[in-house]
Amino acid sequence: MIQPRTLKGFRDHLPAQALARERVLDVARRVYRSYGFAPIDTPALEYLEVLTGKGSEETDKQLYRFTDHGGREVGMRFDLTVPFARFAAQHVNELGLPFKRYHMATVWRGENTQRGRYREFMQCDFDTIGTTSPVADLEMVLVVHDLLAAIGVERFTIRVNNRRVLGGVLGRLGLAAQATGVLRSLDKLGKASPEAVAAELAAQGVAESAAATLLEMAALSGPAEQVLGRLAELVGEEGPGAAGVAALRGIIAGAAAAGVPAGRVVIDPGIARGLDYYTGIVLESFLDDLPSLGSICSGGRYDDLAGLYTKQPLPGVGASLGIDRLLAGLEELGQGGGPETPAQVFLAHFDAAHLADYLRIAAALRRAGLAVEFFPEPKKLGQQLKLASKRGIPAALVIGGDEFAAGTAQLKNMAAETATTVAWHGDEQILLAAVRALLATRG
RNA sequence: GUGGCUGUAGCUCACUCGGUUAGAGCACCGGUUUGUGGUACCGGGGGUAGCGGGUUCGAAUCCCGUCAGCCACCCCA
Secondary structure, three states: OOOOOOOOOOOOOOHHHHHHHHHHHHHHHHHHHHOOOEEOOOOOEEEHHHHHOOOOHHHHHHOOEEEOOOOOEEEEOOOOHHHHHHHHHHHHHHHOOOEEEEEEEEEEOOOOOEOOEOOEEEEEEEEEEOOOOHHHHHHHHHHHHHHHHHHOOOOEEEEEEEHHHHHHHHHHOOOHHHHHHHHHHHOOEOOEOHHHHHHHHHHOOOOHHHHHHHHHHHHOOOOHHHHHHHHHHHHOOOOHHHHHHHHHHHHHHHHHHOOOOOOOEEEOOOOOOOOOOEEEEEEEEEEOOOHHHOOOEEEEEEOOOOOOOOOOOOOEEEEEEEHHHHHHHHHHOOOOOOOOOOOOEEEOOOOHHHHHHHHHHHHHHHHOOOOEEEOOOOOOHHHHHHHHHHHOOOEEEEOOHHHHHHOEEEEEEOOOOEEEEEEOOOOHHHHHHHHHHHHHOOO
């Protein structure tokens, strides 16, 4: 016997989880489309050179790679941004700019697993390329907000920063050259103590006063106006830092104008993110009740998406929802419960002699858009109802020989444990109306 | 990838110093005289104790390896 098992970091999805995932995907699709983002898709497999081109050592280590049957060196995509860069370079001329796309697909990373960290998981990306407008930046924040709100996440916070603020402060402190190391250390705040981070900074040759300034900046929190005020002092009157602060001001004002509840979007100067290609706004979002899960939706602005593949500069801004991490978080918070079946109506298979009638009834209900589960065999009624009950199907129709003779049907409200008799006399529209009325009472 | 913790039925767990055919609750399947669910009663299936090896007269219990989950680091969704 072969032991049935799955690879480390790869998971099966039972109906309850798969349905929860599809619900989130449906919401994401709807929200993305509501802003005019268009769907694209790309292959799971790419030429290795396409994926490793900009490759940091880190992504290189995580890449699933192999030689295919034709001797080609190939790799499985580890995010949706790199394939999009290739895609954009290859198709700009057909797309027109600015171009807004969303892409929801599976990616693979051979890294060590943990809660909310898998080797196979889905990302739901959206990007706007071909414009440097702050409106595009703002729109990203709005999409993230609408997305999490529409998914039904009860408590979340979108943390926003701007790389130019970080750059500006580092510049004024004369630390521009060692930005990467400094940012990496600052990023540990929240996990490591300020003292530990200060020590790490000192080890990099950062002066004590400069370190104090950086720590103060990264720890700034509170009302946006207050944080922005202090940041403005730290970055000075002019230069990139001041521009970054102004941009953040615009984001806060724009989010408010668009109706985002105050407090959902906060300025967090400690957000540095993937120190490589982000150049402007950066954002991360967290579940307030489970911050240790990490960011569930992150992104930012980049100067040049596809420089590796084309000479045409393609600036853009985008973010990615980690749907599997989000679902893991919601489940842990007890917000993940849901039905085990999409069926809305259970049609009991009572009397085999009336099979044709059952098929006609099911077809009529399905044509009307209802999800109908017709039991495949004329098993004992009690067992059929037990299954319907366990699955959480809200409505059940029981129609046996007596009912057919009388022109009636028994319609059960499974949750309320009640039943009504519907006189339909062969008219499926009457049955349909009765079922719809029942379903409507439960929202 | 590095370090640590964990691994007994689908799930949550038990098995006192290693000692006979590894148990319970829930879940699942069936029944309670053949047309009605979530309650009750009765019965049933399911575990070579993740897998492999070692120590021992004897291991779920000790040791090693491996696989997997979790935690920290790294990085990130």
